[in-house]
Amino acid sequence: MNDDHSKRRLGRGLAALIGEMDQPVAETVASRVTADRTVPIEFVSRNPRNPRRYFDEDDLQDLASSIRQHGIVQPVVVRSVGTDRYEIIAGERRWRAAQLAGLADIPVILREVDDRTALELAIVENVQRADLNPLEEALGYEQLIAEHGYTQNDLGEIIGKSRSHVANSLRLLKLPEPVRDMLSSGELSAGHARALIPTSDPVSLARSIVAKGMSVRDAERIAQNDIKAQSDPSGAAAGPRPAKDADTLALERTLSDSLGLEVTVNHKASGGHLRIAYRTLEQLEEICRLLERR
Structure with missing residues (x-):
């Protein structure tokens, strides 16, 4: 103490x-x-x-x-x-x-x-x-x-920054070296880079983002498509899935930035679920503290 x-x-x-x-x-x-x-x-x-x-x-x-x-x-x-x-x-x-x-x-x-x-x-x-x-x-x-x-x-x-700012900064260190180089040189922004963290091939996606001059919103969209493909590689079981609407993606981004953790929202007409991914006990304890304040 x-x-x-x-x-x-x-x-x-x-x-x-x-x-x-x-x-x-x-x-x-x-x-x-x-x-x-x-x-x-x-x-x-x-x-x-x-x-x-x-x-x-x-x-x-x-x-x-x-x-x-x-x-x-x-x-x-x-x-x-x-x-x-x-x-x-x-x-x-x-x-x-x-x-x-x-x-x-x-x-x-x-x-x-x-x-x-x-x-x-x-x-x-x-x-x-x-x-x-x-x-x-x-x-x-x-x-x-x-x-x-x-x-x-x-x-x-x-x-003089929020804990979530620090957490989001530290998440960038999970990226492979080529993507980190693009971040250092300014070719990618922190927003672009954060979107690539959970993807299967951050390097290829980063090069595509830079080559096409994509916005952060565009980067988040292709990253989300990649994550969906990871969860259902064949895509055959339930047919093609509709892409998440802009409001849902914006909500995921807002929650992720606020918590400093990866947040996924899956919403349907009958309801849905919200997933918060954590990697350490410290992160879990922080989530519990935030929930207990409500």
Whole structure:
């Protein structure tokens, strides 16, 4: 219980720190965020655990041009990792652009934090700035869960998102590598990717979606057809089944996004059934808690 309370307090503290770091430029210039010191750029290294992996080269070049003209307006947040050596917590993009701009020194804010807090800060900063692609975000959550024992509820409090948002992000890690690559590059959105998770051949379907420029609704429709084909490969027992109407598909999507779990609705004139698929006891317990509140 005390550990849960500590995590909640830590989450609020992280959010406050990042909120201070993420003020508009005008406030930053007015020393809302000021550098602790200036250090040689070669003394600063990237954090290998930073969830952000992709940096657009054109964007970096544009930022480098701005830095050549105006300098670094917002300091890079770092921690000590040795004598006169620093590791980036937040601001790797600015550090990379500063290198391209040929800066010898950069302004930094020094924070003495452990590995866990450094990773949390990096995730919070990137999520609040919308700098992570959906896969990077999911990998960051997975790392905190695996290495530091956080639950989905803990993460939701730290990053200021719902538990269902965290659960939906983590579901993306079930996809095969080629689909995850398309998600990282932006060829697929998170909505497209989530629709493919329960299908028999996500890679082929993903390539078809990208090639045809399908919407998320189109992706959900072909994914649903694939799932039906899995449940009745012959299609002969009951003849061709009518496709679900748009309202039913929208209801499934809404419920799935709300719970962070796969929800299937089968409705007929005489009634129907709703199926919620879970994979862990934690997910089952969360469903039970939600039902008990009703």
